Amino acid sequence: MANDKKLVEEITSMEEDFAQWYxxxxxxxxxxxxxxxxxxxxxxxxxxxxxxxxxHELDRRFKETGVENVYMPMFIPESLLEREKEHVEGFxxxxxxxxxxxxxxxxxxxxxxxxxxxxFCDFYKDEIRSYRDLPKLYNQWCSVVRWEKETRxxxxxxxxxxxxxxxAHATAEExxxxxxxxxxxxxxxxxxxxxxxxxxxxxxxxxxxxGAEATYTIEALMHxxxxxxxxxxxxxxxxxxxxxxxxxxxxxxxxxxxYQTSWGLTTRLIGALIMVHGDNSGLVxxxxxxxxxxxxxxxxxxxxxxxxKAAEVEEMLRNAGVRVKTDDSDKSPGWKxxxxxxxxxxxxVELGPRDIEQGxxxxxxxxxxxxxxxxxxxxxxxxxxxxxxxxxxMLERARAHRDAHTKDAVTYEEFQDLIGRQxxxxxxxxxxxxxxxxxIKEDTAATSRCMPMEQEKISDVCxxxxxxxxKLVVWGKAY
Amino acid sequence: MANDKKLVEEITSMEEDFAQWYxxxxxxxxxxxxxxxxxxxxxxxxxxxxxxxxxHELDRRFKETGVENVYMPMFIPESLLEREKEHVEGFxxxxxxxxxxxxxxxxxxxxxxxxxxxxFCDFYKDEIRSYRDLPKLYNQWCSVVRWEKETRxxxxxxxxxxxxxxxAHATAEExxxxxxxxxxxxxxxxxxxxxxxxxxxxxxxxxxxxGAEATYTIEALMHxxxxxxxxxxxxxxxxxxxxxxxxxxxxxxxxxxxYQTSWGLTTRLIGALIMVHGDNSGLVxxxxxxxxxxxxxxxxxxxxxxxxKAAEVEEMLRNAGVRVKTDDSDKSPGWKxxxxxxxxxxxxVELGPRDIEQGxxxxxxxxxxxxxxxxxxxxxxxxxxxxxxxxxxMLERARAHRDAHTKDAVTYEEFQDLIGRQxxxxxxxxxxxxxxxxxIKEDTAATSRCMPMEQEKISDVCxxxxxxxxKLVVWGKAY
Numbered sequence: 001m002a003n004d005k006k007l008v009e010e011i012t013s014m015e016e017d018f019a020q021w022y023x024x025x026x027x028x029x030x031x032x033x034x035x036x037x038x039x040x041x042x043x044x045x046x047x048x049x050x051x052x053x054x055x056h057e058l059d060r061r062f063k064e065t066g067v068e069n070v071y072m073p074m075f076i077p078e079s080l081l082e083r084e085k086e087h088v089e090g091f092x093x094x095x096x097x098x099x100x101x102x103x104x105x106x107x108x109x110x111x112x113x114x115x116x117x118x119x120f121c122d123f124y125k126d127e128i129r130s131y132r133d134l135p136k137l138y139n140q141w142c143s144v145v146r147w148e149k150e151t152r153x154x155x156x157x158x159x160x161x162x163x164x165x166x167x168a169h170a171t172a173e174e175x176x177x178x179x180x181x182x183x184x185x186x187x188x189x190x191x192x193x194x195x196x197x198x199x200x201x202x203x204x205x206x207x208x209x210x211g212a213e214a215t216y217t218i219e220a221l222m223h224x225x226x227x228x229x230x231x232x233x234x235x236x237x238x239x240x241x242x243x244x245x246x247x248x249x250x251x252x253x254x255x256x257x258x259y260q261t262s263w264g265l266t267t268r269l270i271g272a273l274i275m276v277h278g279d280n281s282g283l284v285x286x287x288x289x290x291x292x293x294x295x296x297x298x299x300x301x302x303x304x305x306x307x308x309k310a311a312e313v314e315e316m317l318r319n320a321g322v323r324v325k326t327d328d329s330d331k332s333p334g335w336k337x338x339x340x341x342x343x344x345x346x347x348x349v350e351l352g353p354r355d356i357e358q359g360x361x362x363x364x365x366x367x368x369x370x371x372x373x374x375x376x377x378x379x380x381x382x383x384x385x386x387x388x389x390x391x392x393x394m395l396e397r398a399r400a401h402r403d404a405h406t407k408d409a410v411t412y413e414e415f416q417d418l419i420g421r422q423x424x425x426x427x428x429x430x431x432x433x434x435x436x437x438x439x440i441k442e443d444t445a446a447t448s449r450c451m452p453m454e455q456e457k458i459s460d461v462c463x464x465x466x467x468x469x470x471k472l473v474v475w476g477k478a479y
Numbered sequence: 480m481a482n483d484k485k486l487v488e489e490i491t492s493m494e495e496d497f498a499q500w501y502x503x504x505x506x507x508x509x510x511x512x513x514x515x516x517x518x519x520x521x522x523x524x525x526x527x528x529x530x531x532x533x534x535h536e537l538d539r540r541f542k543e544t545g546v547e548n549v550y551m552p553m554f555i556p557e558s559l560l561e562r563e564k565e566h567v568e569g570f571x572x573x574x575x576x577x578x579x580x581x582x583x584x585x586x587x588x589x590x591x592x593x594x595x596x597x598x599f600c601d602f603y604k605d606e607i608r609s610y611r612d613l614p615k616l617y618n619q620w621c622s623v624v625r626w627e628k629e630t631r632x633x634x635x636x637x638x639x640x641x642x643x644x645x646x647a648h649a650t651a652e653e654x655x656x657x658x659x660x661x662x663x664x665x666x667x668x669x670x671x672x673x674x675x676x677x678x679x680x681x682x683x684x685x686x687x688x689x690g691a692e693a694t695y696t697i698e699a700l701m702h703x704x705x706x707x708x709x710x711x712x713x714x715x716x717x718x719x720x721x722x723x724x725x726x727x728x729x730x731x732x733x734x735x736x737x738y739q740t741s742w743g744l745t746t747r748l749i750g751a752l753i754m755v756h757g758d759n760s761g762l763v764x765x766x767x768x769x770x771x772x773x774x775x776x777x778x779x780x781x782x783x784x785x786x787x788k789a790a791e792v793e794e795m796l797r798n799a800g801v802r803v804k805t806d807d808s809d810k811s812p813g814w815k816x817x818x819x820x821x822x823x824x825x826x827x828v829e830l831g832p833r834d835i836e837q838g839x840x841x842x843x844x845x846x847x848x849x850x851x852x853x854x855x856x857x858x859x860x861x862x863x864x865x866x867x868x869x870x871x872x873m874l875e876r877a878r879a880h881r882d883a884h885t886k887d888a889v890t891y892e893e894f895q896d897l898i899g900r901q902x903x904x905x906x907x908x909x910x911x912x913x914x915x916x917x918x919i920k921e922d923t924a925a926t927s928r929c930m931p932m933e934q935e936k937i938s939d940v941c942x943x944x945x946x947x948x949x950k951l952v953v954w955g956k957a958y
Contacts, residue, residue: 036559036601037589041551045617048548069527073519073638074553074591074622075575080515096554101626101637102572110516112553112591113576122515138524143553147580158580159552270835321759339753 011342013280018224025274026153028345029283039151039158045342047154049291050270051161055141057193057288058163058265066167067137070074074142075110080118084243087117090210092144096158107167112145117211117262120166121244128258130249131170133180139165148396154271155228155479164265168246168258172181172237175259179235182263183216186231194269195286195395196220196276197402198230199425199474201450206434209262213237218448219474221402222275225422227449227476230272233263271479276398283344284367286379286394287387294383295345297336299352310357313349313379320380322387341366346390347383367394406474410459415475416439419444425476429469431462440464440475449474490821492606492759497703505632508762508822512647518637518938522746525822526633527748528770530640533618536672537642537744537769540664543648545569546616551598553621554589559597563722564655566596569689573625573764596690596715596741599645600723607737609728610649612656618644634707634958641745647725647737651716654738658714661742662695665710673748674765674873675699675755676881677709678904678953680929685913688741692716696926698953700881701754704901706928706955709751712742750958753878758848762823763846765873766866774824776806776815778831788835790856792828799859801866820845825869826862846873885953889938894954898923904955908948910941919943919954928953 011024026032031047043051059069075098082088095111124136134222141163151157157209165182169175176475190196198218210236220230228406241247241257250256277284287293294317298310312327317324327336332349340348348361361379363372367390374382405424409415418426430436437448451471462469490503505511510526522530538548554577561567592598603615620642630636644661648654661681667673677697687694691713699709715859720726720736729735756763766772771806773796789805796803806815812829819827829841840858844853846869853861884903888894897905905925909915914928919942929949941948 033602035552036556036610037552037554040554041552042552042602045547045549048550051550052548068524070524070530071522071527071530071622071640073514073521074624075516075519075638077515094581094815096577096581096589098575099578100576102574112573119514123512123521127512143550145553159554261826415710 025278025282032153041153041157051291062139067139070138071140072116074113076113076118078109084211084240087211095247096145096147114144114146121240122166126246127406128248134166134170155268160267162264164264167261172259175235177259179233179261182234187218193288197399198450201452204448206437209234217450220272221323221424225424227478231265236260282342285344287346290346292345293323293348295340296349299333303353310351320384322383372428408458415463419446425474427474428463429454429459430471431467432470432475436464446475446477449476487679504644504757505763511632520632520636528552530746537787541618544900546618549617550619551595553592555592557588563690566690575624575626587767593623593625600719603647604723604725605870607727613649630677636748639746641743643743646740651738654714654740657739658712662712666697672767676878678931680931683927685916688713696929700903704903706957707751707841710744715739745805761821766870769806769825771824772802773826774819775828778812782832794835795859799863801862887937894942898925904953906953907936909950909952910946911949913945925956
């Protein structure tokens with residue numbers, strides 16, 4: 001059992017150095033690799049499979065709301081990027097520029113898309129003629145590029161994978177409805193599929209998307225007390241429509257501007273999975289998103305009948321709808337256990353000669369370490385049930401952790417103390433003035449995460465300036 | 480019925496101008512749009528849905544052979560692209576170069592991947608240590624960029640979508656096995672899923688991939704008698720391994736170079752679907768790949784009970800596993816029929832008050848125009864059966880067309896005549912000398928499509944130079 005200790009000892013404990021723990025886990029759980037392109041990462045099979053599962057489930061949910069997938073070019077001509085003023089100011093400083101095609105310089109520079117509002121608008125301008133063409137509910141799955149200075153695997157890299165939805169509507173009300181519909185879809189997806197509870201809210205003007213009228217966000221709390229913006233949904237009003245001239249003829253043949261939304265969710269969710277559920281033995285994956293949900297580990301596998309029985313159990317579990325594999329490599333059982341833990345596989349099924357004699361197997365939960373002895377002929381019902389239980393309890397634990405690490409601050413001293421100790425989300429009242437947001441950021445490094453949808457009044461005055469409060473804001477240090 | 484005529488009249492007949500017919504169909508079937516980025520296209524929902532179905536089915540088949548998906552960066556540093564000599568010569572003239580990140584010039588130019596051999600090799604160099612790490616069977620789904628001068632929707636564009644598989648093996652034999660396995664997988668996929676018969680063969684040295692030891696191809700015949708290279712599978716031998724230093728320790732701890740393959744299939748398959756199956760009424764889709772397999776078209780839909788019955792039929796067909804929708808828009812039935820035909824939906828189910836009275840519907844095949852009257856309660860068994868029949872017969876028809884347009888040439892006069900009339904594939908013997916390939920291309924504009932796997936001897940001498948023949952080659956004008 002020396003080997004398994006070694007594997008675990010290779011990761012730093014999260015209490016000692018959370019950032020290093022994170023880096024160690026992404027490496028040791030074999031999720032990613034570094035590439036020769038500075039700031040760009042390689043998604044290895046275990047990492048990409050998480051994204052495939054996220055993509056599959058989200059795509060299904062999108063389509064249920066009438067969304068269709070399209071694919072736009074990855075390049076944006078400079079003149080097109082510049083069409084909407086706030087948008088270009090937000091993105092131009094961080095895009096990659098293509099200046100040569102083959103051996104010749106281009107007449108106009110092209111940027112590699114940092115996001116595709118401008119391309120969708122340019123497309124909608126020609127595509128939308130009449131009210132019959134509305135709404136347009138398009139989405140694309142692609143990679144985007146933002147030339148970040150500091151990068152971290154999954155959380156911030158120069159290229160990342162995401163989906164970006166872009167819709168066009170006849171009225172402002174419909175656009176607002178879609179904005180909130182997608183925000184809620186994101187929140188439900190995170191809770192139900194990733195077992196990550198989120199706070200839904202609206203961004204302050206300081207934090208909103210470049211060119212949006214309103215940005216809504218889902219914010220999750222990581223194990224170290226820092227926040228992670230996990231998805232955003234923007235209402236553009238008719239701002240882009242006016243900049244790009246996207247008009248439709250209504251039923252009375254009057255020309256009107258469309259109202260637009262966009263919404264996106266990225267591979268940083270994989271970072272959230274790691275930092276919400278992981279522990280000092282590595283990754284812990286909720287069963288719904290786990291590429292492998294159970295691994296059968298034969299013990300003393302050279303004894304007659306062990307591998308055969310393991311194959312039977314694997315087959316039985318697969319037929320019961322479980323994503324399962326058997327680890328029949330020549331590593332020691334202890335090493336295999338440690339690997340299953342490091343990779344976050346929700347269940348392992350230990351099966352040795354004595355178990356087989358007694359017609360049973362030992363089932364071990366990754367999230368709690370709990371061991372149960374299960375009769376072999378009950379595995380096919382017990383394992384799916386256990387996976388459901390794990391999924392449910394992982395969400396409950398994450399929610400309990402989040403709630404225990406969400407504190408209210410009335411005075412600025414309380415606020416500074418809570419943020420200083422990085423306890424988690426801090427709820428505090430705000431006057432609505434950006435000067436206070438700036439001061440808070442300067443004093444504490446915390447940012448306003450959102451103005452939660454469910455507003456309460458926990459004090460009458462702004463936590464910073466003591467003037468009358470307008471909004472409850474959730475604050476925190478963020479990734 | 481004036482309207483449906485109009486829709487069809489908007490496309491040029493294929494006999495009159497095949498290229499224009501193609502362009503008209505991709506536009507009128509709503510598959511793509513032009514973008515502001517010269518040479519880059521927009522995949523609209525109907526076009527992208529075809530790619531999603533192709534992707535889903537191919538991915539399933541890949542995974543059955545042990546392939547895992549990964550994702551590599553979209554950028555390649557210039558020095559990395561230059562590592563393998565033939566490869567860089569093949570691709571450098573047609574790549575897009577990123578020279579600036581944000582506001583600063585880059586220290587080293589990055590090209591947007593035209594293909595990712597160099598990135599995979601750079602990755603494998605660190606990832607592969609011992610024979611236990613082999614084989615590596617990785618694939619990625621992504622977009623690539625090649626700065627083409629002339630472009631055509633789906634067939635040739637500056638950015639296109641594809642999959643690229645990259646494998647590493649311990650022995651040359653295993654690499655060759657994988658190369659052929661994937662070639663056959665592609666061929667089966669094209670025949671079974673897209674109803675497109677293909678010729679499998681090896682490329683001549685002149686036509687092989689830059690850096691490959693051997694390139695294999697599947698070649699399909701379009702309706703106008705031109706060939707379309709529809710997928711390729713390359714055996715690299717240990718050439719890239721030597722250029723990148725990819726070595727593993729074998730069981731006796733000796734260092735050896737790995738043997739590699741790569742294989743790719745692109746969105747040009749959508750072009751093949753159009754040009755193999757389409758007709759003068761528009762697209763004709765094989766049921767397996769069709770996003771919508773049957774459309775229910777209510778006739779006199781304002782009459783009581785018609786829309787209700789249409790909804791019932793839709794539900795019944797959906798439960799029978801058919802991808803179905805109802806067109807209950809306010810367009811005329813004739814217009815709806817023409818749209819169903821233009822978009823290539825395999826079946827339409829016409830349902831009017833009189834049909835309902837008689838407990839029946841009229842089912843019309845897109846591929847043959849054949850009408851059948853089917854009792855409503857038999858639709859759920861009849862429609863899936865009919866879809867299977869269509870799939871099978873479309874392949875048979877495409878194969879019969881291909882065979883009727885494959886001719887043998889013994890003399891150079893015959894050869895020039897057949898190519899000149901663009902009859903289709905021309906089979907002729909070749910001496911193996913590139914000078915003859917060059918001369919044939921110069922004289923006739925035909926290229927060697929492949930040396931088919933099933934070799935025959937149709938004459939003793941080269942069709943061009945009359946020296947002794949070495950190989951049977953399939954020639955043709957190509958897209």
